[in-house]
Amino acid sequence: MGFFKNQFADVVEWEEFRQDMIFWKWQEREIKRGSKLIIQMGQDAVFLRDGKIEGIFEKEGSYDIESQIVPFLSTLKGVKFGFNSGMRAEVLFVNTKTFVVKWGTKNAINIPTEQLPGGMPIRANGTFEFKVSDYVALIDKIAGIKQSYLVEDVKIRITAVLDQLLMKWISREGHDMFNLQANAGEIASGIREDLDMQVIDSGLSITNFTIMSFNYPKEIQDMITKNASHGMVSDLGKYQQIELTNGMASGKMQGGAASDMAGMMMGMNVAKEMMDNMNKNEKGKNQKDSDEQVQNVDPSGKMPNFCPNCGEKTTGSKFCPNCGQKLVP
Template sequence: MMSFFRNQFANVVEWQEFRDDMIFYKWKNNEIKKGSKLIIRPGQDAIFLNNGKIEGVFHDEGEYDIESQIIPFLSTLKGFKFGFNSGMRVEVLFVNTKDFVVKWGTKNAINIPAPGLPGGMPIRANGTFTFKVHDYVALIDKIAGVRDQYVVEDIKIRITSVLDGLLMKWISQEGKDMFNLQANSFEIAKGIQEDLDMQLMESGMTITGFHIMSFNYPKEIQDMITKNASHGMVGNVDRYQQISLTNAMASGKMNGGGAASDMAGMMMGMNIANQMMDKMKQSSGNGEKAQTQPQPKEGEQKRANFCPNCGTKTGEGNFCSNCGQKLI
């Protein structure tokens, strides 16, 4: 008999079958009996609802006697008295208060408009975002009012459905270097976070962080970026050719290759030599003017420094002092 009455008049209100990825959980037995206890665990808030409206929110972890410690703080149920066979019919919603961390990644490449690429630059990206519940009224009105539980995967699906478009929007902003998007990742992520926060706000959620770990280019583009970055010479074609020749010689790829490799090496060497000569001429032209020998006037013949007959160095005279050869 005592066991019968204990089961009838007492129960425990708690988050049963707790899951770390669950955003909220609705206690299913909505009749609370006399002598019932409320258990709130770390990282949980308990919300008492009556006809869909919030009666009270309890934050502190611990075990509470509902009749003496909870009911006195409920908005419209402060004077509720338990009957012998009746209980208090309310709903209790438990909310996970932590920040949820979610990994994201583009399923398909996003074609970002880029100069010289009519079809756009196909780019993939990945990273993480964090969110949490911040507005219980909106949460209950939009989601908890019709669902008994809500998990992180529900939010992830909602976010990834709009993420490609937001990446396209913020990457395409003017001034972005399409071949070094990582340098602008903070600015891009900040813009996306603001847009996502606006979309989730009506559901009682807030985006507390959005991060881009990396941008991934097509293999051909990535190889070019990696090679340029490794040599520290992006945009310096001359230095690229010089280092390419040096690498080929150091690796032995130009040794023992027969006529073809010899010809390739010769052509590369000539090409680099010509470019160096061009640069020297440009430097000479842009800098201080080089001194030049005075040119002879029209009708004059230039005096030879050496005798054309015997090779003796000449002076100011008109005839060679050694053999008598006329010099002019």
Template sequence: MSFFKNQFANVVEWQEFREDMIFYKWSNHEIKKGSRLIIRPGQDAIFFNNGKIEGVFRDDGEYDIESQIIPFLSTLKGFKFGFNSGMRVEVLFVNTKEFVVKWGTQNAINIPAPGLPGGMPIRANGTFTFKVDDYIALIDQIAGVKDRYVVEDVKIRITSILDQLLMKWISKEGKDMFNLQSNSFDISKGIQEDLDMQMLKSGISITGFTVMSFSYPKEIQDMITKNASHGMVGNVDRYQQIELTDGMASGKMSGGGAASDMAGMMMGMNIANKMMNQMNQPTPSQTPQPPSQVAEGDGGQKRPNFCPNCGTKTGGTNFCSNCGQKLIS
């Protein structure tokens, strides 16, 4: 700790406050006797020296540093102001609110897909929220070398790894590449957990992450829209077969670009798989014929159709007409 005879400060406060500023470090001044600390709503004031936290003050208001602050500092409780001397410390003001940030992929991400060597080009956008969670980690990793930190700094860190995380969670568990919106909740949850682990080291917690929408190349989006609209009024499988056949016959698919070729290939594979499944299904079994009726004699006993003695057809009588053998025992 150093003491000087000039550059004394009467008021310790967050100067040049901005809504997008995460923290502001008050430094390069000495606190003299009679100085005041001003904490505004939504701010915490952290006194620290040589990277070590001396005290954290969370309630907004105006405080006398000598009587209301110094007695609560960890190692400076016994400090006494001299005639022309002051106390040199650093005060970190932290914005305690939750920040909301919009994000979007700058370039299309090629997501691996079966049958598509180059991958499916997809863009996405949404929002994420964060707040400062660990003051010790924040001072150790960021505030120790920076005087201020803004939302844009965090956004740059997030977007630098976001493409990899999108690829990871979209590709996981074989999600439907043409209906990613239905899986947006699971994708968002997985990305949030990964981002939180990354930023936690810097004292920042990712409190939310949302994928608002996915977008495809125009050719693919047109096909998805057609399938969706046709599904409301008819058989989608039949529609896909007709569209694919018409496209091949007219030659439209040959000049539609790589995205159109990929979509046609995947649509054709889907149709072929469905046709094979239908061919492999077992045919319905024949309706069983009713069992032939067997003549019964008196008392419910069965009568043979042929004489067991001579083989003559019985004709429904009780005795064989040829040899007289009794047919009912």
């Protein structure tokens, strides 16, 4: 512990606070008797000595350092301020909020796929969230050598490995390369776990990772849209009904030739449906009659006395003389 004249501080606080700043270090200066520690909402104050944590203060407010802070410091308990001297200290102010960062691939990622020998060029974008989770690791790996640390510093670190992780998780077996959004949750979950392992040794934690969208080249997107349309309207009649309904609902077919054409098409479709139903019913009736005729034939092979179809008395012939019904199998 050293003491210096004319370098005393009245207030210890985060002097250069920014919303995108993860931590800021109060430089080693002398704290004179009666000085205050001010902690704002969303901040923690970590007292350090030789790079080691002396004490962590989390509750916002204004504190008298001599009476309310020093007695709780691990190795400085009992230290009293001299009348004209101060205590040398280093305080790390940490932003405790969860940071939300937007990300996006700068260049298309070429994902290997069987459908395209040259690979599928894909872009993606979304957000990730992180926060400080371990002060000891943060001080050991980052704060020990830096005066401050920004969200942009973390973003650069994350995006440096993001392309590789996207390729790893998109390329997993079972993912439809033409509908990656269906697997966006699974892909994002895997990437979050891998990113967390990348930064956990620095005292940070990736709390969430989301993929808002996957973007294909225009030619491939047009092909996906066309295939989806074909699948939705494989029934031509249904397609016509949808188009006509949409047209009438939007007011684009009110009156004129378009309206007449719409009515004619709908009428033709209704007539066709009625004919199909009639043919279906007639076919069913004929099949039923045929089945009944077969059932009316005497299975024993003997000649019946009366025709099972029209009731005419038989004459010994294999066929009914009145209606021609076959009388024996």
